[in-house]
Amino acid sequence: MAAMAAGDEHAASEVLRGLARHLNCLNEDNKATRKRALEQIKRETVDKGLSSSVLQEVFSALLKPLLKCLSDPMERCRETAIAVITEFIRCVPKPEESLPYLMPCLAQRLGEKEILEPAEELRLSAVEMLTLTVETCGKHLAPYLSEMINILQRTIVDPFPDVKRESCKCTVKFAKCVPEHFHMQAESLVKPLMQTIAHQHSRVRVSVIETTGAVIQHGTGKNVDDVLSHLAQRLFDDSPQVRKAMTAVVGDWLLHMRDRYSYFHKLIPLLLSSINDEIPEIRLLATDLWRQVGAQWEKENEDDIKDKMDFLLTPPPFYPPGVERPGLGCRELVIRNLGRLVPAITHDVTDWLVPTRVRTSQLLSVLLLHAEDHSTQHLQPLLATLYRACTDSERDVVINCLAAAKLLGNFVPPAVFLKLLLDHVTTPYSSSHPWAPLMVLAAVLGGCSKPLLKPHLEQIANTLVQPDVCQEYQQVMYLEQLLACVDVLLHQCDSDCGSVSLQLLQVLVTVQGLSTDTNLSEKALESVQCLSKVQGLDSVMELYRQHMGQLLDWLSASVNTWSSYSPQRLQLHIIVIQSGPVIGEFVSQLMPLFRSCLQPDKDPEMRLSIFTMLAKLLLNAANTLDSQRHFHEESEKFLCDVLLPNLVWHAGRIAAAVRTSALSCLLALLHGGAITPGQLLCLEEKLRPKVLSALEEDSQMSRLLACRSIATILRLIGTSLHPESLNKIYPELLKRLDDSSEEVRGVALQALGLWLSSLTKDYNPALCAPHLQLLFQQLLLHLDDPDASVQDQVLEILKKSSSIHPALLRREVEAVRDKQRTPLHCDELLQHISSLPTETTDCPE
Structure with a gap:
């Protein structure tokens, strides 16, 4: 071993001896010289494949000069120096020996407030070198905690995105290497990380989030x-x-x-x-x-x-499916x-x-x-x-x-949520959004099961039908949620809703009455159909038949307080229109209600709308009010107690509109057949003055309706009227021949034709000659009318009536023949009179 170490030491000395000149060149002023020297050092060391022990010796000797090159003015030199140091750290067996020199140098270069390395790519290489150092040195970096934190604080917020990402990577590795030390200063990295977490590059944001996870995990x-x-x-x-x-x-x-x-x-x-x-x-x-x-x-x-392990493993009953x-x-x-x-x-x-x-x-x-x-x-x-x-x-x-x-x-449990929810429904949680509790109620009810909901149906329905709930607001949104509550009850409880059928029908009637949205009204009607279906009823009519008495009692309870703003009049409209023939079974209960709300002292706008509704019903009386022939029993009283008082003249536009609607109702009554000719004849004395006075109304529609009503009366009972009654009618009709409305003139002419057709044997032409003379004279004036259609209509009327008193008519025609613009019509009429049988033309004078 000693011999091997001596050999490595000798080899290292040889390498360093060969690098001596290059090391000296690192201090030269010439940039190219320094660059070539660094490249030669790299070529003679890390590129040459020296043994790790030799590299360790060489690295120890070269480290200080190489670190000095990190601040070289020439970018290429700094780049080569970083590359050489990085390779040494990767290859040497003990890179931790370089830390006392490397870490202070990097801390100075990267960890100061101002960035000393201007080149982005070189900052990235330096941080990559730091990451490699963390990987290779591990726990040996513990004494350099402050330097590492200072560097990472700066590089995490570096302007170059790749530096940010590499810094995050380095932070994660460092936290895992020295967890027992890292936690002491981990919090100082939180601020720079949070400054970078919203960076525009998604890869940077990912890196920051992962780093934050490690910092918090290994922090305090x-x-x-x-x-x-x-x-x-x-x-x-x-x-x-x-x-x-x-x-x-x-x-x-x-x-x-x-x-x-x-x-x-x-x-x-x-x-x-x-x-x-x-x-x-x-x-x-x-x-x-x-x-x-x-x-x-x-x-x-x-x-x-x-204790919960066993019974809490079984899902509760009625758990949401799926x-x-x-x-x-x-x-x-x-x-x-x-x-x-x-x-x-x-x-x-x-x-x-x-x-x-x-x-x-x-x-x-x-x-x-x-x-x-x-x-x-x-x-x-x-x-x-x-x-x-x-x-x-x-x-x-x-x-x-x-x-x-x-x-x-x-x-x-329903008992719990209903206690709160129903209180909030009756006392709205927000004045600007009163429908919010209803919307939540509908959703909560939709999650509740039928068996649990059934015992509370009556409580819910009674709350929804309260006037403060179903009649207080007219916003479409509020009514939609009210309807949603009814729909969810119908869906959840189906046939059980029979016990609260009346209340639900009352709510649905109210929604339809108050709604200004056609789609909502149609949906509410569909819900009415559904309500009848879940109870096994054949139709909506059957549903109304089942509850009509209670519905009318419900409305009658408040009828004395109704006004044009009352929702009850709208509810009444829906009930009588939708119930069809069924309403005819309850006329005796309905008529007192009409009499009460149509008295002349009641709100005129309310009367106006109810008369309009009644007109629709009476026009089709056989399928509505008179479906059971019960209205005949009430029609005289209705005419006397309701219609006639509302035909009395009062000043004002609204009063005039009420009279118009009452006239419309009268005409519908006459046309619809809900009053018999016999009943009408008995009431003629009371009715005639009111209708004739309506011929003088300012409203064209009123005059038109009055003319049509007189024409209908004459058609129904004209031949039964006393001559005196007849003679009171025609003068008023004659006035209408000069009406500003062509339509009124036309109907007045038709009525006069019907008047002439009503003259029977009881009408003595001799005694009534002055009346006939006036009538013929006025008609002959209009035989010369500027309107050709009027001329033709007058001619036909005079022809048909010429048999009443031909001689008188002849004289009147001859008297005006030469005064008219053209004698053609007069000649035609004279010719017609001449063609009449002799006994007809020889009427007594």
Whole structure:
């Protein structure tokens, strides 16, 4: 051995003797000379393949001159010097002997506040050399902890991304080499790492996250709080590799960090958030790590959970289908930390950043799936969180929240969640979003099973039908959620809903009445059909028949307080329209309600809308109000007590509109056949003055409706009217021949034609000649009307009526023949009169 050592020493001396001139050249001023000298040194040493022991001797002798070259002004020289030193460190058997000289030099070169090495590539080579030093020297670097930390603090924030990455790599290796020393100064690396964690290069971010994991793992554990918020932001990183690295680091902490129990409540949300990542690889990684964490905790706390090991392994009844139940350790970890997790969820679910709100809402579902029935003790803050989240403008947040609410329905007993939820429904949690509790209620009910929900059906339905709940708000969103609550009951409880059928129908009627959205009204009608179907009823009509008496009692209870703003009038409209022929079975109950709300002292706008509705019903009376022929018994009273009082003139535009709607209703009553000619004849004396006065209305529509009503009355009972009654009608109709509306003029002419057709033998032409004369004179004026269609219509009327008093008509025609613009119509009429039988033309004077 001694001989071998002497031989190595001799060989090393020979090498150094050959390098003496090159070493001297390193001090030359000429840059090219220094460069050639370094290259020759490299060629004669590391490139020549010398034995390791010879290299060790040579390296010890060359180290100081080579380190001096690290500050050479020429970049090429510095590069070669770094390359030579790096090769020596890689090849020599005891590189640690170089540390007393190498580390201070590198600390000066790389660890100062200002970067002394201007070349990025050379800084990278120097840090790579440092990494190699860590790999080869290991624990021997412990005395140089301060130098290493100073260097890494600077190089981690180096402007060159590759230097940052290499520095991170070096940090991880160094932390693992000297863990018993590294922890003393580990926290000084946290700040530079956090400054770099958001770097624009994803590979840098990955390196920083992995390094942070090692620094915290081998540190004192006091800096977890300093890095958590930064790591949480990486949950939303665009790069899957960054999110994967973050997941791996947090999982490793949960498994191996010495003080992990103190940080479970902070680390668990980060790992569980990755379970919902969009990348399957990350989801699988997070799930696997979480399973390991749970199993490890279960093993470490086996004595504490022995009593739970057996009965907690069986899933609770009505567990969400198609969902794998988390392990006992995972569930216990969440349960024991839920009290500290819920406030954080509440805070983050309203964060100003959309991705944060989305991830938080996803996390909430994962936590509730683990907590199961233990979420009951946190129900109040959980509901408050859900109310806020379901008003989010981001659709994904709302969807995730409703999924979480459904899980509450799965695990929390209905008696418990209903006590809170129904109180919040009746007393809205937020004035700006009163529908939030309803939305959450619908979701929670959707998660509750039929057997558990059935005993509470009446309580839920009675709450929904309360006026403060179903009649207070008209926003589409509120009504949609009200409808959603009914729909979920129908879906969850189907035939059991028969016990609350009335209340649910009342809610659905209200939704349809208050809704201004056509789609919502159609959905509500579909729900009415579903309500009848789950009870085995043949149709919606049968459903209304089942409840009509109760519905009318429900409306009648408040009828004296109705106004144009009352939802009851809208509910009444839906009920009578949708029930079809069924309403005819309850006329005796319905009519007092109409009489009460249509009195002249009631709100005019309300009367206007109800008259409009009644007109539609009366036009089709045989299939609505009079389907059972019961309305005939009420029609006289309806005409006298309801319609006629509303035809009395009152000043004002709204009063005029009410009269118009009442006239429309009267016309519908006459046309629809809901009143018999006999009944009409009995009421003619009361009815005629009101209708005739309506001919003077300012409203064209009112005049038109009045004309049509008179025409219909004449058609129905004209031949039964007394001559005196008839003679009171035609003068008012004659006035309408000069109406500003062509339509009114046309209907007035038709009515006059019907009036003339109503004259029977009881009408004495001789005694009534003055009336006939006035009538003929006015008609003959319009025989010369500018409108040709009016001329033709008048001509036809006069021809048909010429047999009443031909002589009188002849005289009147002859008197005006020469005064008209054209005698053609007069001649035609005279010719018609001449063609009449003799006995007809010879009427007494």
